[in-house]
Amino acid sequence: MEILSTLEDIKKRCSELKKQGKTIALVPTMGFLHAGHVSLITKARQLADIVVVSRFVNPTQFAPTEDLDAYPNDPERDHSMTANAGTDILFEPPAAAMYYADHATWVEVPELAKGLCGITRPTHFRGVCTVVTKLFNLIQPDFACFGEKDYQQLTIIRRMVRDLNMPVEIVGCPLVREEDGLAMSSRNAYLTKEERALAPHIRKGLLHLQDMAKQGECSAQKLYAAFAEYIADNIPAARIDYVSMVDEDSLAPLETLKDRAVVAVAVYLGKARLLDNILISK
Ligand code: PAF
Numbered sequence: 428m429e430i431l432s433t434l435e436d437i438k439k440r441c442s443e444l445k446k447q448g449k450t451i452a453l454v455p456t457m458g459f460l461h462a463g464h465v466s467l468i469t470k471a472r473q474l475a476d477i478v479v480v481s482r483f484v485n486p487t488q489f490a491p492t493e494d495l496d497a498y499p500n501d502p503e504r505d506h507s508m509t510a511n512a513g514t515d516i517l518f519e520p521p522a523a524a525m526y527y528a529d530h531a532t533w534v535e536v537p538e539l540a541k542g543l544c545g546i547t548r549p550t551h552f553r554g555v556c557t558v559v560t561k562l563f564n565l566i567q568p569d570f571a572c573f574g575e576k577d578y579q580q581l582t583i584i585r586r587m588v589r590d591l592n593m594p595v596e597i598v599g600c601p602l603v604r605e606e607d608g609l610a611m612s613s614r615n616a617y618l619t620k621e622e623r624a625l626a627p628h629i630r631k632g633l634l635h636l637q638d639m640a641k642q643g644e645c646s647a648q649k650l651y652a653a654f655a656e657y658i659a660d661n662i663p664a665a666r667i668d669y670v671s672m673v674d675e676d677s678l679a680p681l682e683t684l685k686d687r688a689v690v691a692v693a694v695y696l697g698k699a700r701l702l703d704n705i706l707i708s709k
Contacts, residue, residue, distance in 0.1 A: 428510040430517045434525070434565060437518045441479070441566045450475040452598075453568035455559060458482040458519075459499040459613040460508045463603035467572040468512035470600050474570045480509045481562050482519040487526070488554030494698075499616045518566070525561065534560045536583045536590070539678050543579045543691055544702070547668055555580055556587050568595050576602040576610050578691055578704045582678055602704075604630070610703045617699040625662045626701060629694050632657040633705040636690055640707045645684040647672040658694065668693035668700060675706065684709060 431437045441451060452471035456464050464480075471478045482505055489495035502519075509517050533553050540552035563571070573581045585597045603611045608630035609623075618626060635657055636650045644650060654670045670692045672681045681688050687708040694701050 428506075428514050428517055430506070430519065432518070432520055432524070434520060437479075437516070437520075438565050440516065444477055445567055449477050450569040451477045451479055451566060452570040452572060453562065453566050453595075454478065454480045454514075454572050455562055456480060456482055457484045457498065457613065458505050459501055459616065460505050461603075461611045461613065461615075463574055463576065463611040465508060465512045466603050467574060467600050468509065468514055470598060471570065471572050472513040474572075474598065475568075477515045478513060479516045479518060479566050479568065480514045481566070482509070482517060483525060483558070484522070485525075485554055485558040486522055487530075487557060488551050490548065490550060493548075494614075494617075499613055518562075525558070533557050534587060534591075536586050539579070539583045539586055542673070542678060542680060543669060543671055544693060545579070547693075552580065552583050556583065559584055560587070560591075560593075563593055563595055570596045570598050572598045572600055574602060575599050576612065576702060576704070578689060579678060582676070610701070612699075612701065614699045614701065617697060619697055622664070622697045622699070625665075626696060626699075628658065628661040629665075629692065629701055629703050631661070633690060633692065633703060637705055637707045640684055640709060643709070645709070647680070647682050647684070650684075650690065654690075654692065662694075662696065664696065666695040668695055672707075 452475035454467045454471050484498050486495055534556040535553045581599050588597055607627040609627045632654050636654055639653060651670050658665050658667055672688045672690050675689045689704055689706055691704040
């Protein structure tokens with residue numbers, strides 16, 4: 428595996444590969460990899476001749492009050508995981524290299540970014556879209572793989588690519604879970620042993636909503652109340668940031684379940700803010 432850290436090097440290498448007729452699949456990450464990232468790399472390996480993984484903790488998607496400085500980091504482990512998963516090129520630029528001091532250009536999809544995580548993280552998706560656009564411009568991937576755990580992120584990136592005619596195919600990959608059902612996330616590292624033992628109840632709460640929908644419950648308010656009650660009973664220390672039933676494409680909030688919908692949640696537990704989602708249907 429080749430490791431490149433300057434913008435000039437990655438740009439030059441990828442443009443040489445494209446000139447040779449090679450296809451490229453990109454897996455953008457912020458490092459501290461887990462099996463969910465490995466599944467994205469495995470998918471990328473099936474799609475293209477060359478797999479590029481970026482490893483960059485993007486400062487512009489963190490608000491000043493958030494965990495940028497504390498974000499978990501283990502370069503050696505990440506290097507061996509990316510290499511073992513079949514990565515050809517690892518791109519890991521230093522933060523100062525990715526943004527000019529007077530960076531002034533942003534890519535935004537405000538309509539899709541205003542709800543769900545956007546309520547408590549109003550500048551987050553603008554940072555994500557901007558860094559993903561920069562990575563696309565540097566690497567020129569034919570495919571880019573993103574996990575369905577970050578459902579809003581995936582939907583926003585698909586829309587950005589469609590609206591701006593970016594020449595890349597976005598590939599959504601299934602959420603990967605721990606054996607007990609907890610959605611894999613680098614931020615699970617923040618959980619204490621006790622919190623980690625209770626965290627799978629987030630998934631169980633969502634499965635409970637799926638059961639309610641199958642039994643005929645269509646009211647979003649009743650589903651939200653049931654999730655809140657389930658969490659209060661099973662993880663009293665947790666605080667729900669949001670639970671929201673939305674249209675799977677537009678992310679518009681739904682009052683009533685018609686056919687199918689995504690229920691997305693964010694739950695604070697100790698120092699972690701945990702995301703999960705489920706596609707429910709009648
Ligand atoms: O999902 C992530 O890890 C990040 O938001 C991404 C897509 C790598 C952009 O920094």
